[in-house]
Amino acid sequence: MDHIDRVLLTHLQQDATQSYAALGQAVGLSAGAAHERVRKLRERGAIRRTTVEVDPAAVGGAVLAYVMVDSVSWMGDSAQDFAALPEILEAHVIAGSASVLVKVRTSTTEQLQDVLRRIYAIDGVSGTQATVVLETFFERPVSPELGTG
Amino acid sequence: MDHIDRVLLTHLQQDATQSYAALGQAVGLSAGAAHERVRKLRERGAIRRTTVEVDPAAVGGAVLAYVMVDSVSWMGDSAQDFAALPEILEAHVIAGSASVLVKVRTSTTEQLQDVLRRIYAIDGVSGTQATVVLETFFERPVSPELGTG
DNA sequence: GAAGATTGCCGAATGAGATACGGTCTACGC
């Protein structure tokens, strides 16, 4: 994982459809060499997968909210319960007063309310505190260049 | 945006490297027809871009935190100030006591502290409240199938 | 209800690019 790898990752994050020739040119390598490096990045797991970024609004995800989930019991083994709700995009165990933080996308606030109801039904959950997003400044992937700093 | 488009989006989210022939087969269409549909999804903006998913840990992003940012003035025009910090992955204006919620990834807690310091330096910011993630259950893209419900 | 226009699909052609391979150079260990 050197500087060239990081530049490759950055370019691929911006556009994974570009040719290996263009990718190689961006870092001063041949297409073959660039291909080989990217293959190894996938092999090592640095690149988890190639995917498409979908506009949430286009598929019924206009309402975004973060929900702090309070609990009366250990939530460390409840990953499945949260994953079962497709509207939940992220679920994290956190340090602090609440025990789990989840990110939720729904098409309406009524559906958000329904998701909160289903979260509340999860075993051990004692309460929820939802924070609705009014405007998203930006959402972007992790910057590979950070490894430099 | 019908059912076929949603299935195409789901398949592309899982693996954007597969051939249009395979993609078409998954929805009962020819490669050409699948290609045409995907082209239109890009054109409409439903597909924003094709990208690679990078393992945060592999590029120095082991520490994840959410930060509630309190302010004394209107933060609606401060998107640039937050975007200037590459460690900030998301920034949202929220309803509630704080005014901005940001998602931060750094390699160490020391760097997290430094990011908090730089957030504090943004004009109008009066305080921050960081919540450190202990364990991530999952992070996944928005499900196109939600549009069905 | 009929003619025209639009849309979505198929199947084939072609051109570009992914992937594999042989050879060269450098760095490193013995």
Next chain:
DNA sequence: GCGTAGACCGTATCTCATTCGGCAATCTTC
């Protein structure tokens, strides 16, 4: 000094993306 491993380059092949003409179904308009 010699052998090995790793990274790169240039080339060759072969898959696949992309384009095109043609057809059927649907919608529009009169």
